[in-house]
Amino acid sequence: MAHSKPHIAVPLPGPTPLAEKLTAPFQQFAGMEAASGLLLLGCAAAAMIIGNSPWGHGYHDLLMRNLSIGFGSWNLTLSLEAWINDALMAAFFFLVGMEIKREVLVGELSNPRKAAVPVVAAMGGMLAPGLIFAALNWGEPTIRGWGVPTATDIAFSLGVLALLGKRVPAGLRIFLATLAIADDLGALVVIALFYTEKLQLNYLINAGVCLGLMFAMSFSGVRRAWAYAVVGLFLWYFVLLSGVHPTIAGVLGALAIPVKTRVNGRTFVDFTRGATMIFEKADTDGGNGRGIITNSTQQAAVQAIEDACNKVQTPLHQLEHAITPWIAFLVIPIFALANAAVELSGNILHALSRHETLGVILGLLLGKPIGITLASFIAVKSGLGVLPAGVNWKHMIGMSFLAGIGFTMSLFIAHLAFKGDAGAEYLNDTKLGIIVGSVLASVVGAIILLSGKKAADSSHA
Numbered sequence: 001m002a003h004s005k006p007h008i009a010v011p012l013p014g015p016t017p018l019a020e021k022l023t024a025p026f027q028q029f030a031g032m033e034a035a036s037g038l039l040l041l042g043c044a045a046a047a048m049i050i051g052n053s054p055w056g057h058g059y060h061d062l063l064m065r066n067l068s069i070g071f072g073s074w075n076l077t078l079s080l081e082a083w084i085n086d087a088l089m090a091a092f093f094f095l096v097g098m099e100i101k102r103e104v105l106v107g108e109l110s111n112p113r114k115a116a117v118p119v120v121a122a123m124g125g126m127l128a129p130g131l132i133f134a135a136l137n138w139g140e141p142t143i144r145g146w147g148v149p150t151a152t153d154i155a156f157s158l159g160v161l162a163l164l165g166k167r168v169p170a171g172l173r174i175f176l177a178t179l180a181i182a183d184d185l186g187a188l189v190v191i192a193l194f195y196t197e198k199l200q201l202n203y204l205i206n207a208g209v210c211l212g213l214m215f216a217m218s219f220s221g222v223r224r225a226w227a228y229a230v231v232g233l234f235l236w237y238f239v240l241l242s243g244v245h246p247t248i249a250g251v252l253g254a255l256a257i258p259v260k261t262r263v264n265g266r267t268f269v270d271f272t273r274g275a276t277m278i279f280e281k282a283d284t285d286g287g288n289g290r291g292i293i294t295n296s297t298q299q300a301a302v303q304a305i306e307d308a309c310n311k312v313q314t315p316l317h318q319l320e321h322a323i324t325p326w327i328a329f330l331v332i333p334i335f336a337l338a339n340a341a342v343e344l345s346g347n348i349l350h351a352l353s354r355h356e357t358l359g360v361i362l363g364l365l366l367g368k369p370i371g372i373t374l375a376s377f378i379a380v381k382s383g384l385g386v387l388p389a390g391v392n393w394k395h396m397i398g399m400s401f402l403a404g405i406g407f408t409m410s411l412f413i414a415h416l417a418f419k420g421d422a423g424a425e426y427l428n429d430t431k432l433g434i435i436v437g438s439v440l441a442s443v444v445g446a447i448i449l450l451s452g453k454k455a456a457d458s459s460h461a
Helices: 020-031 035-051 054-065 079-106 114-136 141-150 155-162 170-192 201-219 226-241 245-256 264-281 294-310 315-339 348-352 355-381 393-402 409-416 421-452
Strands: 067-069 072-081
Touching: 035 054, 035 155, 035 315, 035 409, 054 079, 067 079, 072 079, 079 226, 079 245, 079 315, 079 409, 114 141, 114 170, 114 355, 141 170, 141 355, 141 409, 141 421, 155 170, 155 348, 155 393, 155 409, 155 421, 170 245, 170 393, 170 409, 201 226, 201 245, 201 315, 201 355, 226 245, 226 315, 315 409, 348 421, 355 393, 355 409, 355 421, 409 421
Parallel strands: none
Antiparallel strands: 067 072
16 A cells, blocks of 8 residues: 655644544544554454364355355345455555556656656565565466565554664655555556466456546546546446456556646645635634634635635645545455465474465565566666665665565465365465565664664764
8 A cells, every 4th residue: 555645634623522532542543654554454363363262163164255246137245245346355456556556657667767666666665575485386286376475564563663663764765665555556567467268358348448438538637536436436346247356357457536726726725725815814802713603705615715726736745644544444454354264273383384374474585585686786787876875785684584575465375376175275285475574684684774874863875
C-alpha cells in the first residue's frame, strides 16, 4: 500500500466533543505509519493460533463454505475464501493500481533519474529470489511457486522502518516505498502472465468493453466515484469468468480513474480568498459562530469553498484517500485471517527442509538483499542514478533485508500457485516459508539499520 503522505493538521479552536475524546487514542493509532503492519501481524498471529487450535477444522470449513449472490435468474457462487481472495482483494489491487498511476505521473517514478535505481533494484529483488527458488525446485511440481518469494510487503517493510525512528534517513523510506511500488507492478505482471487460467475470449472481450467505457468516462470528464464503481463491478465479473485472475480488474480499473483537477491552484486560491471575505463580511454575531445556522450568505460561502476544495482535488487522490484506511485496517487484516494459518502438526524441521519451504526462506532472506543491493550498485556505478541524500550502502543493505518481508503479496501468489487438494501440502509448506523468511529478514534488516548512526549524522553515499 501507499507510503505515508504529508499530513497537515491545523485544529480549529473550540470545545472537543466527548465522542472525539473517546476515539482520539484509536485515531492516533490509525495515524501511525506502522499501525497497519502491527494490525496485520496481529491478524496473522490470530490465524496461526486458530488454525492450530481445536477450532481449526471449523475455521477451514468456514472458509470453504459457499456464499451466493443473485438477482433473478443470475447467480454467482464462490467460497468464502474466494470472496476474500478474488473479490475483496480486488479492492486492494485497485488501491495498488492508483498508487502506481500516481507515482508514474507525478511521484518518484515520474523522474527517470530518481526512479532508475529503485526500479532496477526492484527488478533485481524479484529476479534473484525467483532464481534461488527455481534452483531448489527444478524438475519438481513445486516449481510453480517460483513467484512467491519475489514480492515485497510494503505495509510491513515500511512499518518496520517507521519503528526504527531516526536511525533511518527519510530518503531511505522514499527509496523503499518507490521500490515496493515497482515491485507491486512486477508482481502484477507475474500474476497476469504466469498464474492465469485458460482464457475465455468472449468474457475477455466483455471486460475490454467495460474498461474502454471507463476510459471514455475519464476522458469525457466523469468524476463521480459511483459511476466508475458500477462499471468496475461488471469489469471484475467478466475478468473473473475470463480466466485472468479477477484482482487484475482492480488494477485495470484504477488506471481509468481521472487525475485532472477541474480548477488550477491559482484559481482555487483566488476563489476561496474571495469566499472567505464574503463569509467574514456577512458575519452578524461578532464571530461566535451561532449566526451561521441562519445566515444564508455565510452558508453559501462555506458551500462554495467546499465545492472548490472538491474541484481542486483529482478523483484519483480523493478515492485513494477515502479507501486507504479501509484497505489497511479491514481488507488486508481479513485477508491475513483467512490465509496466514499454517498447520504446525508433524515434524517442523522436516517441513523447513523441504524444497518449497527452503526456496521461499532463502529467496526472501538472501535473494532479496542480494538482488536489490547488487542491482542498486550496478545502477549507481553505471551512472543510471544516485542514492538518496543521507543514504549509504549500509542503509541499503539493511533496507534490502526489510524488502524480504514478503507476507501479503507472497501469500497471495502462493494461493495462486498451489490450488486445490493437490497443492494443499505445498501451500502449507510455502506459507511456513513465507512467515519464517519474512520474520528472519525483518530481524536482520532491523539489526543492520540499528547498528548504524542516526539519520542526522549519516553520510552521503
